[in-house]
Amino acid sequence: MTSISGKTDLDWGAFAQALAPVEVIDEPVLVKKRSRDFFWYSPILNAELRRSFGDLVALPKTRDEMAHCLKLAYQADAPVVLRGGGTGNYGQAVPLQGGLIIETTGMNKILEIGDGFVRAEAGALMIDVNAALNEQGWEMAMFPSTQDIATIGGFIAGGSAGIGSIANGVLREPGNILQLKALSVEEEPQEYVFEGQDVLQIHHAWGLNGVITEVTLRTVPHPDWIGCMATFDSYRDCYAAGYALATADNVGRKLASTVDARIVEYFPRLKGHLREGKHLLVALVPAGDMDAFRALIEAQGGHLDLAMNDAEREAAKLPHVFEFAYNHTTLQVLKADRSATYQQIGVPDASDADLVAKVGQALGDDVWQHHEFSLLEGEVVAFDLPIIWYSTEERLREIGRIYEAHGHGVYDAHSYHVESGGLKTADFLHLAWKKRLDPKGLLNPGKSRAWDMVKDLSPEEIEAKAAG
Ligand SMILES: Cc1cc2nc3c(=O)[nH]c(=O)nc-3n(C[C@H](O)[C@H](O)[C@H](O)COP(=O)(O)OP(=O)(O)OC[C@H]3O[C@@H](n4cnc5c(N)ncnc54)[C@H](O)[C@@H]3O)c2cc1C
Incomplete structure (x- = not known):
């Protein structure tokens, strides 16, 4: 061959x-x-x-x-x-x-479900893990909007946050990943077990420094979630409502996403369910908190257009509301027009809806805002995953500079190097473990810029660079 x-x-x-x-x-x-x-x-x-x-x-x-x-x-x-x-x-x-x-999809067994945790083989699909958990009154603390086809090991190795992060924090926060088992690439592959915050040695390393075989994750109780869509006249007010929901002490939530009205035009399956031409708040709220949620939307000047539990949604033949959130928002646009792309932008102060409106105005018509709210170290944070109508790389970089001039951070989604996007800098702890578990550098070669600089050092010497 x-x-x-x-x-x-x-x-x-x-x-x-x-x-x-x-x-x-x-x-x-x-x-x-x-x-x-x-x-x-x-x-x-x-x-x-x-x-x-x-x-x-x-x-x-x-x-x-x-x-x-x-x-x-x-x-x-x-x-x-x-x-x-x-x-x-x-x-x-x-x-x-x-x-x-x-x-890995053949290694897909759900091995154990207990109080507050699930243990599964790395290739288990998250939709199957969640289905098994739901039967016992639990759900994953967070999962990506791709749960139907994404694996639990791929999420740990490649993902960072998801539906549920607004309540339970991002993946890397203490207690969310409980244990990881990984194999080395050696003459006789060895199994390593990472627990506590040591799981960070291998989480989000893109499969560069070990082969995850088994994952134990935190789970949380599974209430009857209501998928909600509320609409607003201005994006500013929509965003402010998202922040109000993210910080409300009388309404639970596992999703709060806000979407510019121009993006909503690309959601044909929602036609007839939403007021036309309005900005959209997508949320998941426990059934028991719906009265308080309705009051919150009204107080923020919005209108609750859609509220359905899973059975009602299935009867109405609608997708999950989270298929209009996270990177599914981008996918809905890309389905219609491949000239769209996106970027990953951190908002400096999630509470500042005026700043969000101001940067929106400065950006121009080729950038349509879309925000996600999440918890990070107990604080509500927001990030923008805008639709960008791509013309040139130069314009894409200029858009980044406009965001930066307004205090935002750019986490570049247009690089295949692990140091460029979520991590931003070299993670020498990841690379020290790469040296231990993958001494020949065979795993996912070419994805780490820093590896070439350190591959001839010992794990301890590489680790020392993290300290320095
Ligand atoms: C529409 C859309 C929506 C998305 N939404 C989210 C979201 O909400 N949150 C989020 O974090 N991400 C999101 N993503 C990104 C992606 O879906 C997630 O990172 C997902 O969890 C990846 O799982 P996967 O099984 O598809 O992994 P893959 O894409 O197959 O792999 C991801 C990385 O992990 C490595 N890897 C896979 N399995 C293992 C293993 N067993 N051991 C070691 N390394 C391994 C791969 O080599 C690769 O580097 C989204 C992507 C799309 C297209």
């Missing part, structure tokens, strides 16, 4: 045979499909990554099969990219140097 990417000169036919009994996919069209994620949200990443493909896909079903894949990769010096559902937005799961893609 020839290499699709042409970047590795291994005999992939022999490699596939040696992987037995692990199932493989070697059909080039299917290997190419599994070499992609949602990087095409970014025209910049699309140009850079659309021709990067792996050579072979392995589908282990057990930890031992996974260890067998890693041992062979180590022996053959084969690059390895882990893949869950392939829903990442920055090309995290795209093989830059060809090689072996290991898809």
Whole structure:
């Protein structure tokens, strides 16, 4: 078999045979499909990554099969990219140097549900985890809007927050990730167990520094959630209502998103359910708090257009309200027009609706605001995931500078380097663990700029850079 990417000169036919009994996919069209994620949200990443493909896909079903894949990769010096559902937005799961893609979705057992926690294999889909939890009165403390196809291991390795973060904080906060088990890429792959805040050594490392096999996460009680949509005349008031909900002491919530009216035009499935031409607040509120929520919306000058529990929503043939939040908002627009893209922007003071309105005016007609509220270290924070009508990279960078001039932070969504987006700087603790668990640097090569600078140092020397 020839290499699709042409970047590795291994005999992939022999490699596939040696992987037995692990199932493989070697059909080039299917290997190419599994070499992609949602990087095409970014025209910049699309140009850079659309021709990067792996050579072979392995589908282990057990930890031992996974260890067998890693041992062979180590022996053959084969690059390895882990893949869950392939829903990442920055090309995290795209093989830059060809090689072996290991898809985890066959390792999908939910192993244990207890008071306040769930333990599952890394390839379990979050929709299945939530369904199993719901039956016992629990739910995940947070999950991404991609729960239908994204895996729990992919969320830990690639994600950061989601539906529920407004109540329970972002993933990295103490107590949200309880334990991670990971395998090393060595002659004899070893299992490492991370607990307490040590889980941060491997969380959001994009599969660079170990192969997560098992995840234990915090869970929370599961009330009857009502999916709500309220509309407002101005984006400022809509945003202010989102903040009021995020900070209310008499209304529970697991989602508060605000969406510019021009974006709402791209939600055809909501036509007839919402007032036309208005700005939209999307929320999930417990049934028992609906009277207080109605009063809050009224006090903020809005109108509650839609409020349905899951059974009512299914009868009305509507999607979950969270499919109009987080990066699903962007997806709804992209479904209609691929010239849209987005950016990730931190709001300096979530309580300041006037600043949000002011930056909105300064940005121009090619930027339509969309905010998410979350908890970070007990404080309400907001971030903007605006729709940007892409013209040039220069204009995209200018938009970033306008945000920065108004005190906002830009977490670039248009780079495939782990140091660019969420992390912003090199994480030397991640890289020290990479040296321990992946001494040959085979995992997801090319995704860390800093790795090349430290790969010849010992783990302790790399760790010292974190301290310095
Ligand atoms: C429409 C849309 C909405 C989204 N909403 C959110 C959101 O609300 N919150 C959020 O945080 N993200 C969100 N994302 C990003 C993405 O969905 C999440 O990060 C998701 O949880 C990734 O899971 P996955 O199984 O698809 O991982 P993948 O995309 O397959 O992998 C993500 C990264 O993790 C690595 N990886 C996968 N499995 C393992 C493993 N077992 N061990 C080690 N490394 C591994 C991969 O190599 C890759 O680097 C969204 C994306 C889209 C397209």
